[in-house]
Amino acid sequence: MILAMDIGGTKLALGVAGRDDFAKTGRLARIIKEPVPPPGTPEVVIPRLLTMSRELLGGDGVRLSAIGISIGGPLDHVSGTVVNFPHLPGWINVPLAGRMAAELGAPAALDNDANLGALAEHRWGGWEVHDMVYLTISTGIGGGIIVGGKLLHGIGSAAGEVGHITVQTGGPRCPCGNRGCLEMMASGTSTARRAREALEASPGDGAILRRLAGDDPGMITSALVLRAAHEGDRLAAEIWEGTAEYIAIGVGSIIHILAPQIVVLGGGVAQAGEYLLEPVRRRLRDHGTYMPLGRIRIEGARLGHDSALIGAATLALGN
């Protein structure tokens, strides 16, 4: 059996599969999910993960051959150490892979959720490419880069931090220190923020969006912006076009650096499908003629919510 774990800021997910079975299908036989137990420190989360693992694996007769672990934030994939997981307290320099390997008696590997999303999409998305860039656009924006069929890690396992490409020169300050990062302009959170700012600046506009949000700007989400745009709200349509424009600028910079065969957009915001892909492709065509853009595909992710978990299982396969 192989075991996959995905540690999120609010949720733990585990999956198991027979090794050969997973290697053929990319499907996990069983998945369990539960909220992160409070207070979310390694001291409570790791024992909980171990208990969940033993439950999932069942009796003593099961032979566990490898473990793959997904977590967000800076980590060292070589030593299997979580450097800092900012969404939960106390996760600083935790040798997580080593700990899991020792407790569960099988080799364990660790990588970040966006990288593992990329790995899953590359291996199981049916794209048949060797060079891929994967972006996950949800609360934040992350990414993973596949070169020659393998994940590119870079120094400090830091490659693929596409959320911090500059797309709005002199734009709003990002917590990273830079201004106008892609994540600050085009994530779900940022799209909602830009919509709230626009409503505040134009009290006479955005009637449909205001109504959909129940006149509470705090209720605005990127999905609501898209829905309002559909129902004919001009302000919402401009905000959504802005999101596509910023993503196109970021993808344009990525493409000119890497010239991958495909750019795959995943995550909650990308679930808009063609409503996001079409304007991104259009703006990329408008922007650049030097690149073989006709040959670089811009597509939506084929794997769903569990892509990081499936990526973790795929990582385990490599062991």
Added chain:
Amino acid sequence: MILAMDIGGTKLALGVAGRDDFAKTGRLARIIKEPVPPPGTPEVVIPRLLTMSRELLGGDGVRLSAIGISIGGPLDHVSGTVVNFPHLPGWINVPLAGRMAAELGAPAALDNDANLGALAEHRWGGWEVHDMVYLTISTGIGGGIIVGGKLLHGIGSAAGEVGHITVQTGGPRCPCGNRGCLEMMASGTSTARRAREALEASPGDGAILRRLAGDDPGMITSALVLRAAHEGDRLAAEIWEGTAEYIAIGVGSIIHILAPQIVVLGGGVAQAGEYLLEPVRRRLRDHGTYMPLGRIRIEGARLGHDSALIGAATLALGN
């Protein structure tokens, strides 16, 4: 012997070396250069290159083992075809490597000048890294990417086109179709253009720069801007800081995508050395805290004008 060729918009350069000797030292035994013969079409340039090659190789007894060719612009490195060399007329879909191989009787390989500059800098710069990004900042801005010790080509041999990363959102239109490309803001040509625009907008400023240019804005170059800044010209200092800022934004985006061990800045504008490197490093530190920036070096190129030619010889070594 190995033979290296560098075909530029105004100049042809050829070099030869003993294969073993070059593999040890990275030095060409002899280099010859001459202007591109008019009108610069393949019909006149290719025969001239062949004549120069035969002169350089000397008598019949010489055994040529491989040829490496450098040229700018879109090409297909796999088939050895120049897709379009925009600086000379008629260079469209020219199977240059095959032609040279047939005429000179040795295998020939072709790549673009920025990629070969990167290859040379990686192999002979003494950096001892496996992941490098090389930027050449002169009239235009190009680049080459080394991943795992090898050049990254991407689809259509188009990777490394770092001159078309967006660094000024909504900025001036680039011939590529995009706005605010790095090349449009920070190349030598663009730095001079920004200086001329600033002088025009502020008739009372830039007295030193005006004097150095002999009161002829057409004489302004990026080197003159740097010199005026040194002599205390505030307008020139702001323009030069702008160049460093745009390069830092571009390098910041590159770093967040690739996390290379080193970014090497080459080309005429980078000959400013620390006058460019210091402000670029400073602005990168100001910008980003998520990256292991302390571990990513930003350095000036160690190879000089002939880096593309040396890269072409290095490419020949691979044959």
